[in-house]
Amino acid sequence: MEQSKQNSPSTPVEMEATLAELQALLEEKDQLLMASEKMAVLGQITAGIAHEINTPLGALKSNYDLFGRCIVKLKELSAGSDDSNNLKIQKLLEKIDQLNAVNIKASERIVQIVNSVRRYARQDDADPTDNDLIEIMNNTLAIVHHELKNRINLHLEFNSVPTVKGFPTQLSQVFLNILVNASHAIEDKGDIYVKTYTSAQNAVVEIRDTGKGMSPEKKDRIFEAGYTTKSSGVGMGLGLALVNKIINSHNGTIEVESKEDVGTTFRIFLPAHQ
Numbered sequence: 414m415e416q417s418k419q420n421s422p423s424t425p426v427e428m429e430a431t432l433a434e435l436q437a438l439l440e441e442k443d444q445l446l447m448a449s450e451k452m453a454v455l456g457q458i459t460a461g462i463a464h465e466i467n468t469p470l471g472a473l474k475s476n477y478d479l480f481g482r483c484i485v486k487l488k489e490l491s492a493g494s495d496d497s498n499n500l501k502i503q504k505l506l507e508k509i510d511q512l513n514a515v516n517i518k519a520s521e522r523i524v525q526i527v528n529s530v531r532r533y534a535r536q537d538d539a540d541p542t543d544n545d546l547i548e549i550m551n552n553t554l555a556i557v558h559h560e561l562k563n564r565i566n567l568h569l570e571f572n573s574v575p576t577v578k579g580f581p582t583q584l585s586q587v588f589l590n591i592l593v594n595a596s597h598a599i600e601d602k603g604d605i606y607v608k609t610y611t612s613a614q615n616a617v618v619e620i621r622d623t624g625k626g627m628s629p630e631k632k633d634r635i636f637e638a639g640y641t642t643k644s645s646g647v648g649m650g651l652g653l654a655l656v657n658k659i660i661n662s663h664n665g666t667i668e669v670e671s672k673e674d675v676g677t678t679f680r681i682f683l684p685a686h687q
């Protein structure tokens with residue numbers, strides 16, 4: 414059995430098996446190609462939307478600022494006399510002032526989100542660049558934030574790591590896929606631990622969740638293109654296949670540890686940029 418795998422196929426059955434293997438490989442490539450094309454289109458659309466949102470957002474922000482200054486003026490004007498109407502007006506102005514402060518905070522938050530989406534959707538340069546994984550992780554976390562908050566406690570431990578040569582959008586996609594999987598694995602409430610550290614000339618990113626974990630049989634299959642345990646619409650089973658492909662092309666490696674009902678740890682090793 415072992416030997417026939419290494420030699421070229423000779424019997425019709427072996428030929429059949431080799432053909433089937435080739436077929437499977439081709440299908441896997443097709444699926445990955447489709448997924449990355451879809452991602453690229455999605456990236457362009459998202460970048461367009463983020464760009465469109467930016468202009469009205471700028472208008473809102475500057476109006477809120479103007480609003481704030483009007484309120485200050487109105488307060489000054491009504492501060493002169495103190496009949497009962499004026500007191501009411503002062504109260505209302507106070508209320509408007511508070512609401513405006515909330516609006517300013519909210520629009521600042523939207524600006525933050527739009528900026529991180531724009532960074533994520535930006536097409537990578539043709540040549541690999543020098544990357545700070547902590548910065549990439551922070552930008553990625555800003556994108557998944559809405560998916561995690563209220564339900565999942567995020568614990569960050571960023572120890573300094575060497576820079577890594579590669580494509581930031583792809584690396585962000587790796588973190589995004591693993592973080593989203595971690596969030597899916599946590600059914601109700603739970604924790605995600607993100608840690609960076611240096612080990613033997615590698616920048617290491619560790620993402621651990623307290624989700625439902627996997628049996629060893631499941632764990633063996635997670636990098637297969639098309640393997641998913643999620644209902645259609647939630648997962649296509651391409652996320653980790655893509656993760657694997659991206660890490661390979663960055664000369665890195667991935668480790669997975671998992672225990673059912675305890676959780677899962679993904680560890681990504683990327684060589685330091687010399």
Ligand SMILES: Nc1ncnc2c1ncn2[C@@H]1O[C@H](COP(=O)(O)OP(=O)(O)O)[C@@H](O)[C@H]1O
Pocket residue numbers: 590594595598622624625626627631635640641642643647648649650651652653654676677
């Ligand atoms: N953190 C995790 N905890 C438990 N199972 C996981 C985790 N990450 C991945 N998996 C398993 O691996 C499968 C494949 O993941 P992935 O390739 O991202 O595809 P998808 O998320 O579309 O299902 C998932 O369906 C799930 O069964």
Ligand SMILES: [Mg+2]
Pocket residue numbers: 590593594648652653
């Ligand atoms: Mg996934």
